[in-house]
Amino acid sequence: MRETLLLCPRKPLIVAPRGFFAPNNKKLTDKAINCKFEAMREGDCLDDALRKEILREDLKRRHKGKKIIPARYRMKFPEIAEREYVRLANEYMAIEKDVLLKYIPELKRILDEGTQYNTDSRKDNEKKRKTARFSGIDNTIVRLGILFDSMQKELDSAFGLYDLKRRVNDIANLDHKLTVAEWKKAVSRTLGIDILSDYYSGDFYREMLAKWVSANVDLIKTVSKESLRSLKEKVYSDYMNGRSTTDIVKKLQRQYGMDKRRARLIARDQTAKLNADITQSQQRDAGVSQYKWSTSLDGRVRKSHRALGGKIFNWDEPPETDGGRRCHPGEDYQCRCCAIPIFDLDRLDLPV
Numbered sequence: 486m487r488e489t490l491l492l493c494p495r496k497p498l499i500v501a502p503r504g505f506f507a508p509n510n511k512k513l514t515d516k517a518i519n520c521k522f523e524a525m526r527e528g529d530c531l532d533d534a535l536r537k538e539i540l541r542e543d544l545k546r547r548h549k550g551k552k553i554i555p556a557r558y559r560m561k562f563p564e565i566a567e568r569e570y571v572r573l574a575n576e577y578m579a580i581e582k583d584v585l586l587k588y589i590p591e592l593k594r595i596l597d598e599g600t601q602y603n604t605d606s607r608k609d610n611e612k613k614r615k616t617a618r619f620s621g622i623d624n625t626i627v628r629l630g631i632l633f634d635s636m637q638k639e640l641d642s643a644f645g646l647y648d649l650k651r652r653v654n655d656i657a658n659l660d661h662k663l664t665v666a667e668w669k670k671a672v673s674r675t676l677g678i679d680i681l682s683d684y685y686s687g688d689f690y691r692e693m694l695a696k697w698v699s700a701n702v703d704l705i706k707t708v709s710k711e712s713l714r715s716l717k718e719k720v721y722s723d724y725m726n727g728r729s730t731t732d733i734v735k736k737l738q739r740q741y742g743m744d745k746r747r748a749r750l751i752a753r754d755q756t757a758k759l760n761a762d763i764t765q766s767q768q769r770d771a772g773v774s775q776y777k778w779s780t781s782l783d784g785r786v787r788k789s790h791r792a793l794g795g796k797i798f799n800w801d802e803p804p805e806t807d808g809g810r811r812c813h814p815g816e817d818y819q820c821r822c823c824a825i826p827i828f829d830l831d832r833l834d835l836p837v
């Protein structure tokens with residue numbers, strides 16, 4: 486029988502997973518053998534569906550008839566990808582800082598000249614400055630506007646030299662590679678089979694990554710654009726409210742620090758989201774409909790997620806988390822939880 490199979494002209498039996506066929510073929514169950522017979526009788530070769538059917542039967546036999554098998558491995562968070570993204574966010578924001586520092590002396594000059602009451606000493610109160618600035622406000626606002634426009638232009642050209650898209654693309658590929666590697670580990674340690682990682686580089690995942698890359702390029706650009714805009718607004722309103730130049734510059738630097746932190750949070754959040762999306766697609770695609778919620782192993786797990794830890798959920802029905810929001814592990818802001826797959830051998834569909 487085996488010889489017949491191997492003679493099949495279109496697709497010989499070369500696709501069996503490692504350790505699946507014993508040399509004497511004794512490992513095959515009756516049902517699997519019947520499947521093969523039927524396929525041959527109809528003049529087919531071992532197609533995908535049949536191969537998977539044989540795999541399922543073999544796994545059930547190996548797991549002594551058990552059909553529902555939770556993964557024995559907790560997939561690790563793609564920390565290297567996260568670090569790379571945080572590094573990128575820092576670098577990108579550093580470009581903004583350089584431009585900012587370059588323009589601060591000019592900014593101080595405009596603010597100082599903007600008031601006839603030209604002083605910045607502590608004993609001059611805000612009210613005095615506010616009144617004194619009235620006559621010069623129009624001119625100062627125009628000058629500030631021009632200053633911020635030049636900053637924006639300089640920032641745009643500096644960002645233009647920075648290969649943002651390629652860098653974000655590298656991070657997406659790294660995140661993807663790490664997530665696939667962890668998935669392979671979960672499958673091999675639980676079911677004892679090796680899956681083909683090439684499968685996860687197909688069109689579906691390529692598109693998913695491309696979408697993430699373009700959304701993230703936009704996101705990073707927006708953060709820096711918004712940052713400059715909010716700096717400008719802060720300077721305007723502080724100036725009108727009679728704040729001293731020293732105060733205004735200090736607040737400007739504090740705001741920049743906040744924007745930088747925000748960029749880093751986005752980096753962490755987005756890496757986790759991509760990881761969560763890939764994980765969900767991999768599991769659903771493999772016929773996994775349920776997972777066990779596993780909380781992050783660090784001490785920063787939020788209360789609502791701790792309550793979900795260890796419970797089983799359906800990929801079609803995300804559980805409720807904070808504020809009635811429904812989501813899967815890794816989808817909530819800054820969430821490091823993980824979805825441990827529960828394999829259902831009757832529905833298993835893996836690229837082997």
Ligand SMILES: [Zn+2]
Binds near residue numbers: 780819820
């Ligand atoms: Zn969580």
